[in-house]
Structure formats: C-alpha cells, structure tokens
Amino acid sequence: xxxxxxxxxxxxxxxxxxxxxxxxxxxxxxxEGKEIMRQIHKETGKAHIIGLTGxxxxxxxxIVSKLTEEFRSRxxxxxxxxxxxxxxxxxxxxxxxxxxxEGFDSSKNLWTDPGVFFRSMSSRGRxxxxxxxxxxVVRLLDAFGFDIIFVETVGAGQSxxxxxxxxxxxxxxxxxxxxxxxxxxxAGILEIGDIYVVNKADLDGADKTVKWLKAMLLLSExxxxxxxxxxxxxxxxxxxxxxxxxxxxxxxxxVVKTIAERGDGIKELADxxxxxxxxxKKSSKLEQKREERVKRELLExxxxxxxxxxxxxxxxxxxxxxxxxxxLDPHTAAEEIVKKLKSVIS
Amino acid sequence: MTIKKIRVLxxxxxxxxxxxxxxxxxxxxxxxGFEVIYTGLHRTPQEVAMAAVDxxxxxxxxxxxxxxxxxxxxxxxxxxxxxxGNPSEMLILVGGIIPTDDIPKLKSQGVDExxxxxxxxxxxxxxxxxxxxxxxxxxxxxxxx
Numbered sequence: 001x002x003x004x005x006x007x008x009x010x011x012x013x014x015x016x017x018x019x020x021x022x023x024x025x026x027x028x029x030x031x032e033g034k035e036i037m038r039q040i041h042k043e044t045g046k047a048h049i050i051g052l053t054g055x056x057x058x059x060x061x062x063i064v065s066k067l068t069e070e071f072r073s074r075x076x077x078x079x080x081x082x083x084x085x086x087x088x089x090x091x092x093x094x095x096x097x098x099x100x101x102e103g104f105d106s107s108k109n110l111w112t113d114p115g116v117f118f119r120s121m122s123s124r125g126r127x128x129x130x131x132x133x134x135x136x137v138v139r140l141l142d143a144f145g146f147d148i149i150f151v152e153t154v155g156a157g158q159s160x161x162x163x164x165x166x167x168x169x170x171x172x173x174x175x176x177x178x179x180x181x182x183x184x185x186x187a188g189i190l191e192i193g194d195i196y197v198v199n200k201a202d203l204d205g206a207d208k209t210v211k212w213l214k215a216m217l218l219l220s221e222x223x224x225x226x227x228x229x230x231x232x233x234x235x236x237x238x239x240x241x242x243x244x245x246x247x248x249x250x251x252x253x254x255v256v257k258t259i260a261e262r263g264d265g266i267k268e269l270a271d272x273x274x275x276x277x278x279x280x281k282k283s284s285k286l287e288q289k290r291e292e293r294v295k296r297e298l299l300e301x302x303x304x305x306x307x308x309x310x311x312x313x314x315x316x317x318x319x320x321x322x323x324x325x326x327x328l329d330p331h332t333a334a335e336e337i338v339k340k341l342k343s344v345i346s
Numbered sequence: 347m348t349i350k351k352i353r354v355l356x357x358x359x360x361x362x363x364x365x366x367x368x369x370x371x372x373x374x375x376x377x378x379g380f381e382v383i384y385t386g387l388h389r390t391p392q393e394v395a396m397a398a399v400d401x402x403x404x405x406x407x408x409x410x411x412x413x414x415x416x417x418x419x420x421x422x423x424x425x426x427x428x429x430x431g432n433p434s435e436m437l438i439l440v441g442g443i444i445p446t447d448d449i450p451k452l453k454s455q456g457v458d459e460x461x462x463x464x465x466x467x468x469x470x471x472x473x474x475x476x477x478x479x480x481x482x483x484x485x486x487x488x489x490x491x
Contacts, residue, residue: 017430020402028350091351092376098401099386103393111393117400122351122381 004032008039011144016117019144023119026136037136040143045290047079047142047149048277051167053129053189056155058175059199061100062260063269064150068101068116069108070270071148077115079141082152083131086122093122097152117141129153129160135297138166159188165296168289169276171269173197174213176205181212190216193253195272201257201265213255251279310337352478354405357385357394359422362412367442371407371467378471380405391418395425398436404478405437415444416451423456437477441465 002021010018026033052060061082068078082097098120101110110116119141121131130153131137141149153163164170172193184190196217198209254272258265280286310316314337322328356372358365365387375382383401385394398406406426408419419440426433433456440452441461449460458477461470 015430017399020400024350024353024402086381087376087379090377090379092379093381094372094376095381095383098397099384103388104390109393111389112396118397120381120383120401124351 004035004039007032008036011036011040011140012043014145016114016144019117019140020119022140023137026140027121027131027133029133033136037139040140043143044139045142047138047146048273049138049142049149049151049166049168050273051151051153051163051170052173053153053156053160053163053170053192054173054197055157055175055178058155058173058178059258059260060152060155060173061097063171063173063197063199063258063266064097064152065101065110066260066263066266067150067270067273068110069106070266072108072110072113072115074270076147077145078117079138079144079146079149080116080118080152081121081134081137081141081149082118083121083123083129083134083154085154086124086126086131088125091124093124095120095122117144117146123154127160128162129156130162130166135166135293156189158186158190161189161192164192165293168280168286169194169273171195171197171273173199174209175200176203176209178209181215184209184212185216194251194276195269196253196255197258197265197269198255199258199260202259206257210255210257217253217255251276251283251285306341310341314340350482351379351381352405352474353381353383353401353403354407354474355383355385355394355398355401355403356407356409357389357397357422358387358409359389359391359394359418360410360412360414361388362410362414363387364411364442365409367411367463368407368409371409371441371470374467375471375474378475380474391421392425394422395431396429398422398426399429399431403436404481405439405474406433407439407441410440410442410444413443415440415442416448419452419457420455435481437474437481439470439474441470 007018007022011022022036025036052064054060064080064082068080071078084093084095084097086093098118101118103109103111119137121134121137123131126132134151138149138151151163151166153160170192172189174196175198196213198206198213256265256269256272258269260266280289319328319333323330323333354375356368358368368384372382372384383397383403385397394408406422408422410418423433423438437458438456439459439461440457444452444460444462452460459473
C-alpha cells in the first residue's frame with residue numbers, strides 16, 4: 001500500500017498507516033509526496049491549527065500533552081506535529097517530544113488513543129523553529145480530519161517566528177525568571193503570541209513575569225494614546241488599563257498561568273484557545289490569515305520551481321564561472337536571467 | 347531529490363528502569379545521522395507499536411533488562427501489525443540483557459538482530475545502515491547512505 005492513490009484513499013478514509021507513510025513521502029520530498037498534496041488539497045482547511053512555541057525546557061511538550069487530554073475530553077480529535085532540531089553537522093536528530101505524552105499510567109492513554117496522532121519531525125537544519133515541510137504535514141493531518149492540530153516548534157530562541165505562518169492561534173510559552181521586563185519587551189517571539197502562558201507558575205517570580213507580560217501586551221496595542229493619561233502604571237491604574245483594553249474590539253492576548261505537570265490552568269488555556277478561534281471566525285481574521293498563508297506558500301513553491309528552472313535550462317554553470325572570474329557580477333547576471341524569463345512570459 | 351533519512355524508534359518497554367543504555371545508544375545513533383525518537387521509560391507493547399506506525403520508522407530498537415523479552419517483544423511485533431503497520435518492512439532490533447539461548451527464539455518470532463552488552467556501537471550503526479538499505483531496496487525505496 002505505497003501507491004499514491006492508495007495513500008490518498010487511506011488518508012481520506014482514516015487509515016493512520018497511510019497518513020504516516022504519506023508524511024514520510026512529503027517530508028523526504030518524493031515526487032509521490034507532491035502528488036499526494038495535490039490530491040488532498042480540497043480536503044484541507046477544516047482544522048483549528050494551534051502553534052506552541054517558547055524557549056527550550058519551558059514545558060511545551062507537557063502542555064501539548066495536557067491540552068490534548070483536555071480537548072479529547074471535549075470530544076475533539078487531535079493531531080500533533082512536534083519539531084525538534086536536526087544537527088547541522090551530522091543531519092541526525094534526537095526527537096524527544098513524544099516521551100512527554102501521557103501513557104498508560106494516566107487516566108487517558110494518549111499513546112494508543114485512536115483519536116490522537118503524534119508525529120515527531122526533525123527541523124533538518126532549517127532555522128525559524130519549524131521544518132521545511134511542517135506546513136504540508138499539517139495539511140495532511142487536516143485532510144485526515146483531525147479537529148485540532150498542534151504544532152510544537154523547536155525550543156525557540158528570540159527570533160524563531162515561522163510558527164505564525166502555519167498556525168491560526170499562536171501560543172507562546174514562558175516560565176518565571178526568563179528575564180526582566182526588557183527581555184520581555186524585545187521583538188521577535190514575544191510579540192507573536194495570540195495567547196501567552198507562564199508555565200511552572202509554582203516557581204518564584206511567576207506573578208512578576210505575568211505582570212511584565214501584561215504591561216508589554218497593553219503597550220503593544222493601540223492603547224498607548226489612552227494610556228498617556230496615566231503618569232505611573234501603579235497597581236490600581238494598571239487595572240484600569242486592563243478594563244480599557246478589554247473594551248477594545250481587537251483581540252488582547254490573554255496571559256494564562258499554568259503548572260502543566262499537575263494540569264493546573266490547562267482548562268483555562270483550552271478555553272482561551274477556543275475563544276481565540278471564535279474571535280478569528282467572527283472577525284474575518286481567519287480568512288485574512290489563511291490568505292496570507294496561501295500567498296506565502298504559492299510564492300515559496302514558485303521560487304523553488306524557478307530556481308530549478310534556471311539551474312537546468314540556462315547556462316547556469318557558465319554564469320557562475322564568469323562571476324568567479326570577475327567577468328560578470330551577480331547583480332547583472334540575475335538581471336539578465338530575469339530579462340530572459342520576462343521575454344518568455346510576455 | 348532529497349534522499350530518505352533513516353528513522354529509528356528507541357523504546358523501553360515494560361517494568362524496567364534501566365535506560366542508560368537506551369539513552370547512550372539514542373545519542374550515538376543521532377551522531378550517526380539518524381533521526382531518533384526516544385519513547386521514555388515504562389512503555390507498553392501497544393504504545394511502542396502505535397508509535398512505530400505513526401512515526402513510520404525504519405528501525406524499532408527495543409531495550410530490555412527485565413528478563414521479559416520473550417513475552418514483550420513478540421507483543422510489540424503483533425501490535426504493529428494490528429495497528430496497520432508492516433513489521434517485515436521494519437528492522438526489529440533488541441538490545442540489553444538477553445541470554446544467548448533466547449536469541450534464536452527471538453529471531454524466530456520476527457526479530458532481525460539482538461545486540462547484547464559489549465557490542466561496539468559502530469557495529470550497530472553499520473548493521474542498521476546496511477540492512478535498512480537492503481529492506482528498502484526490496485521495497486524499491488530510496489535511502490540515505
């Protein structure tokens with residue numbers, strides 16, 4: 001059962017072995033993978049795609065496990081793609097997200113639950129927090145029919161923000177003592193969240209981290225104007241700021257405290273995730289997000305195809321040699337190639 | 347055309363807390379360029395089997411030091427099949443404290459090879475590379491060497 005038509009048929013009829021094999025084909029860039037993606041395309045777009053990102057060790061995998069349990073009890077099926085880093089030296093990877101999943105010793109065994117599918121992926125040296133094919137794997141899970149798809153990024157640094165290109169709802173996970181208010185106000189990963197989680201909230205400093213986050217989030221909204229009235233952001237006024245914020249029609253990212261290991265705060269987090277999806281649907285933001293995604297994807301695929309075309313059809317090697325020898329510079333060479341392409345299109 | 351990376355599931359099954367060997371192996375297989383998925387401790391045969399199917403691995407490496415290999419390993423293989431996978435497409439390897447008398451018994455039940463303590467890591471890596479390639483050749487698939 002490794003033929004494209006069998007695999008597509010299998011995916012659409014709920015055969016997880018077919019799904020697993022299709023992911024392998026797509027991940028390894030087989031031509032069969034492309035054909036599968038083509039055939040399942042019209043079956044996608046139904047799932048709620050939730051991204052989780054954050055620094056290494058903050059508890060992303062544990063939260064995914066607990067959220068999966070929670071959404072299963074709400075009657076949803078759950079697909080999970082967990083990305084871990086691949087070595088830039090050997091190409092190898094140790095994929096260790098799956099082992100955080102609740103097993104037979106828990107009330108719900110997620111390892112053998114037919115309503116849960118877990119796939120580990122290596123980033124294969126790609127920066128940005130995801131693997132090149134993560135988007136396609138998410139679409140396969142979507143076509144298979146999972147209600148909810150979690151995408152867990154590699155333990156991110158400050159600028160691994162690719163997750164927003166894949167997810168409808170981005171959850172940024174933090175923990176106490178990750179840095180002061182300046183760290184929290186830095187650009188990158190800390191400005192992409194639709195929801196923020198302060199995990200390990202039983203550790204010292206959790207409330208301080210929550211406070212800094214809230215302050216940062218309020219300032220990042222269009223509320224600066226109304227806030228200029230206040231000379232100091234002391235406690236009672238900070239509460240005023242919050243009530244101002246909630247009056248605004250735009251989504252104000254909530255900050256949720258969790259102790260994932262014990263399951264504390266997981267219900268609240270699941271509620272926030274559902275609220276955000278409702279907001280996206282009501283405010284037409286979902287279409288906007290998905291349109292952006294389609295644009296980016298189309299361009300990405302186009303770029304690959306054009307690159308291949310240029311490499312195979314033009315005197316590519318000769319051009320390279322001319323640049324090395326100094327007879328040509330890369331800008332002029334690129335211009336000439338584009339000129340040739342233009343003459344074909346028009 | 348990208349070539350396929352070898353994916354290995356390193357599994358601890360049953361009531362057995364000795365994971366040093368599995369962890370060291372996972373690390374060395376990573377350095378050999380494989381994509382290694384580690385299950386953590388105390389997995390049931392069903393859990394390991396479902397993971398092998400979902401992760402579509404080329405190799406299932408089961409580590410046991412509990413003496414329960416003749417019970418647990420055939421169960422893993424049975425469940426892989428039950429969950430829609432094809433164990434004969436995978437290399438099924440066993441490592442750990444396995445009495446030499448039991449090795450033929452395991453092999454007759456679908457295990458491809460058994461590695462006992464003292465096996466040089468390079469030997470395991472070479473075995474995986476050669477034999478995954480052989481299996482894939484039979485299946486006409488491309489594989490990273």
